[in-house]
Amino acid sequence: MNKCIFLDRDGVLNEDRTDYVYRVEDFIIPDGVPEALRLLKEAGYLLIVITNQAGIAKGLYTRDDVMTCYNYLQDQCGKLIDDIYYCPHHPKYDTESLTRKPGSLLLEKAIAKYNIRPDASWMIGDAPRDMQAGKRVGVRTIRIATEAQPSPDADGYATNLLEASRFVLEFAA
Numbered sequence: 001m002n003k004c005i006f007l008d009r010d011g012v013l014n015e016d017r018t019d020y021v022y023r024v025e026d027f028i029i030p031d032g033v034p035e036a037l038r039l040l041k042e043a044g045y046l047l048i049v050i051t052n053q054a055g056i057a058k059g060l061y062t063r064d065d066v067m068t069c070y071n072y073l074q075d076q077c078g079k080l081i082d083d084i085y086y087c088p089h090h091p092k093y094d095t096e097s098l099t100r101k102p103g104s105l106l107l108e109k110a111i112a113k114y115n116i117r118p119d120a121s122w123m124i125g126d127a128p129r130d131m132q133a134g135k136r137v138g139v140r141t142i143r144i145a146t147e148a149q150p151s152p153d154a155d156g157y158a159t160n161l162l163e164a165s166r167f168v169l170e171f172a173a
Contacts, residue, residue: 005040006110011126015029101127
């Protein structure tokens with residue numbers, strides 16, 4: 001069985017914005033992200049992106065836009081990410097979906113496809129819904145916040161992905 005780091009996208013792998021990030025020119029990868037991904041990959045983790053992309057349901061951008069940003073991220077980070085799962089739905093615009101975090105169906109699909117051990121895996125995100133989705137499938141969680149402070153909904157906290165990756169690696173040591 002495999003161990004995995006599930007990664008939210010906006011606010012973890014790229015800088016979040018008040019509007020939607022769907023163009024490469026707006027897709028800003030914070031310092032430390034490539035190094036964090038490399039450290040986790042070298043430690044034997046699968047790296048899988050789990051992201052809500054409601055802008056698709058809202059008609060603001062397309063699935064192709066999501067994949068263009070993903071491919072850009074892969075190019076900038078040495079193609080270390082193993083897969084991406086995204087939810088294109090929003091309950092106010094098209095349909096309710098268990099794939100939309102805090103639902104856990106995307107994580108469940110990845111766990112089944114990649115034979116992942118939840119008790120050896122983590123969800124890293126910046127929102128309570130990321131923590132809730134991770135807890136539903138039995139993975140540990142780390143919340144990214146601008147100021148590192150304990151979060152009652154997470155197993156750990158960090159100010160960025162590099163700090164979160166070091167937390168995971170120290171925990172596993």
